[in-house]
Amino acid sequence: MRSMEKEKLSMIGHIQDTPRVLKKAYTLRDEYMNDFVDAFVSHDFKKVYFLGSGTSNHVSMVIKNLFVDLLHVEGVACAPTIFTNHENPNPSGVFKKEQICVIGFSQHGDSISTCEAVKKASEDGYFTIAVTEQLDSALQELADVYCHLVCEEEEIGPETRGYTETIYQFYIQAIEIARRKKLISEAEFHQLDAEAEALADNLEIVVKESVDWYNRNKQEFYQMTKSSIAGYGYNYPTALESRLKFFETYSRPCTGYEMEEQMHGPMRAYNQDNYIFMIASEGQKELNRLKELVPYYKDVFTEHVFVITCEEGVASTDRDLKFSVRTSDLLSPILYVIPFQVLSALICEDTGIDTKVSPIKKRYVSSHYPSSRHKNLSQDPQ
Numbered sequence: 001m002r003s004m005e006k007e008k009l010s011m012i013g014h015i016q017d018t019p020r021v022l023k024k025a026y027t028l029r030d031e032y033m034n035d036f037v038d039a040f041v042s043h044d045f046k047k048v049y050f051l052g053s054g055t056s057n058h059v060s061m062v063i064k065n066l067f068v069d070l071l072h073v074e075g076v077a078c079a080p081t082i083f084t085n086h087e088n089p090n091p092s093g094v095f096k097k098e099q100i101c102v103i104g105f106s107q108h109g110d111s112i113s114t115c116e117a118v119k120k121a122s123e124d125g126y127f128t129i130a131v132t133e134q135l136d137s138a139l140q141e142l143a144d145v146y147c148h149l150v151c152e153e154e155e156i157g158p159e160t161r162g163y164t165e166t167i168y169q170f171y172i173q174a175i176e177i178a179r180r181k182k183l184i185s186e187a188e189f190h191q192l193d194a195e196a197e198a199l200a201d202n203l204e205i206v207v208k209e210s211v212d213w214y215n216r217n218k219q220e221f222y223q224m225t226k227s228s229i230a231g232y233g234y235n236y237p238t239a240l241e242s243r244l245k246f247f248e249t250y251s252r253p254c255t256g257y258e259m260e261e262q263m264h265g266p267m268r269a270y271n272q273d274n275y276i277f278m279i280a281s282e283g284q285k286e287l288n289r290l291k292e293l294v295p296y297y298k299d300v301f302t303e304h305v306f307v308i309t310c311e312e313g314v315a316s317t318d319r320d321l322k323f324s325v326r327t328s329d330l331l332s333p334i335l336y337v338i339p340f341q342v343l344s345a346l347i348c349e350d351t352g353i354d355t356k357v358s359p360i361k362k363r364y365v366s367s368h369y370p371s372s373r374h375k376n377l378s379q380d381p382q
């Protein structure tokens with residue numbers, strides 16, 4: 001009998017669908033944000049943990065920066081397992097227990113690491129919030145408050161649409177909390193809100209220009225055997241997520257660095273075969289440093305240096321991607337991850353790697369609880 005399973009949306013299909021879910025998150029905020037926003041408005045959280053694994057770990061790092069900036073809380077983003085086994089949330093005793101909040105991010109709500117961390121936080125008496133796309137998940141059960149992601153279920157393993165949408169949704173929630181707690185004026189709120197609306201409107205252009213950049217350079221990309229991606233400031237997590245996406249799909253060695261850290265250590269590993277991607281985002285000092293590093297890398301190591309930017313005066317060759325649109329510093333991680341998602345998706349398509357198919361054949365040891373999604377409800381080792 002022919003399988004009636006519906007064809008999965010491709011990886012590039014998810015990326016091209018991202019502007020739609022961002023617009024939805026902008027418009028339908030009253031449907032998802034109330035419990036989360038109320039929790040922040042009615043509690044005096046002074047320290048907030050942002051926990052998640054894999055792509056959700058990088059989501060947590062970006063959202064930590066947003067919340068520290070907009071809500072003036074102490075923020076920590078760390079691996080959930082570090083939190084569970086090694087973290088003391090209140091070492092100097094300056095906080096009351098109820099001033100500490102632990103947020104677990106997991107699109108499917110079944111990552112063991114994130115569930116264990118939220119369970120531990122709850123047992124230790126901290127306020128807990130679960131953030132998932134999947135309804136009625138294990139994570140949701142464990143937390144005091146639940147927040148639903150409106151990214152819609154990703155149909156394939158490598159997460160893209162959910163990464164961008166989660167950051168966007170938490171920006172919308174953070175500015176609402178800031179407004180209600182009077183941390184920003186009405187005028188500031190409207191400015192921050194308008195920037196979110198503009199980004200959702202412009203994201204199609206960002207995807208299109210990323211695809212054009214890929215097509216322009218794809219013959220060169222096909223020769224790539226190893227690479228490194230560097231970012232700084234708000235876009236340090238972007239470098240880490242881009243590296244994860246590229247490595248989890250194309251599988252050729254790739255490192256992700258904070259830009260200055262890339263100058264400390266890996267130099268012996270670099271030669272003419274390296275491809276170096278530089279995210280030239282906001283930050284005058286760091287941008288000036290990048291303008292020094294790009295010609296240096298080209299002179300000393302490799303011609304394969306690619307600059308991704310919205311800034312003026314830094315992209316100079318066809319290898320570089322200069323976006324025709326820009327966004328605020330806070331929202332820029334949403335924009336800068338797109339070219340790397342596109343690169344990962346299209347190079348896999350072109351070279352015969354099927355990102356719809358999981359590479360994992362045996363799941364008797366897993367990072368997720370057993371589920372019908374992973375077809376590992378029976379725990380028999382195979």
Ligand SMILES: N[C@@H]1[C@@H](O)[C@H](O)[C@@H](COP(=O)(O)O)O[C@@H]1O
Binds near residue numbers: 106108157158
């Ligand atoms: N390979 C996937 C990652 O891409 C994903 O980011 C992670 C966390 O998933 P979730 O956000 O559902 O907890 O799970 C798996 O390891």
